[in-house]
Amino acid sequence: TQLLEQSPQFLSIQEGENLTVYCNSSSVFSSLQWYRQEPGEGPVLLVTVVTGGEVKKLKRLTFQFGDARKDSSLHITAAQPGDTGLYLCAGAGGQNAGNMLTFGGGTRLMVKP
Amino acid sequence: EPEVTQTPSHQVTQMGQEVILRCVPISNHLYFYWYRQILGQKVEFLVSFYNNEISEKSEIFDDQFSVERPDGSNFTLKIRSTKLEDSAMYFCASGILPGGEKLFFGSGTQLSVL
Numbered sequence: 121t122q123l124l125e126q127s128p129q130f131l132s133i134q135e136g137e138n139l140t141v142y143c144n145s146s147s148v149f150s151s152l153q154w155y156r157q158e159p160g161e162g163p164v165l166l167v168t169v170v171t172g173g174e175v176k177k178l179k180r181l182t183f184q185f186g187d188a189r190k191d192s193s194l195h196i197t198a199a200q201p202g203d204t205g206l207y208l209c210a211g212a213g214g215q216n217a218g219n220m221l222t223f224g225g226g227t228r229l230m231v232k233p
Numbered sequence: 234e235p236e237v238t239q240t241p242s243h244q245v246t247q248m249g250q251e252v253i254l255r256c257v258p259i260s261n262h263l264y265f266y267w268y269r270q271i272l273g274q275k276v277e278f279l280v281s282f283y284n285n286e287i288s289e290k291s292e293i294f295d296d297q298f299s300v301e302r303p304d305g306s307n308f309t310l311k312i313r314s315t316k317l318e319d320s321a322m323y324f325c326a327s328g329i330l331p332g333g334e335k336l337f338f339g340s341g342t343q344l345s346v347l
Contacts, residue, residue: 162239221278
């Protein structure tokens, strides 16, 4: 069974602060997806990272895939209240993963104005 | 922008009843999935479907569950005899790549089994 562990589980910060969310596994994945989920809604895809060491930027969000493709991080610069939500990482194509995504437990972020 | 649509958004049913959850995936996508999320828990894989057949299923997807793509656009999940523990948010997802990568999710059906 493959597991993805996210940390921290909860994060409450002030507007303008920076933060990093981590997604770790002992398994290798062919790609890592980051999703954002609002209450009562489905996960919305933010980015996919595929190559070990890859860095992708989406405005104030920076995503990195670990060199060994076992871990990933999401860094938000100058957080805004609109960044509030649940951030999920999900791995694809790991050993014995087949066609499924393995989801982490999520990081619930609250950005206070 | 194309999106995955799911109906109904909420479904309340009595234990032992059959329910059908419906999904319209993005039109040019080839891979279709059902996931579920019990309140406060991780999103869990149920089943993947490609080329009109199940390609993979999890331990959760037992004989009470079935999927169908009857008309080339709709993708349905049927639970034959619902149990209390089937209460969850059910998400349909679709993608154009194999391996579960870059999936787009619907808004979900909240199933409550009483």
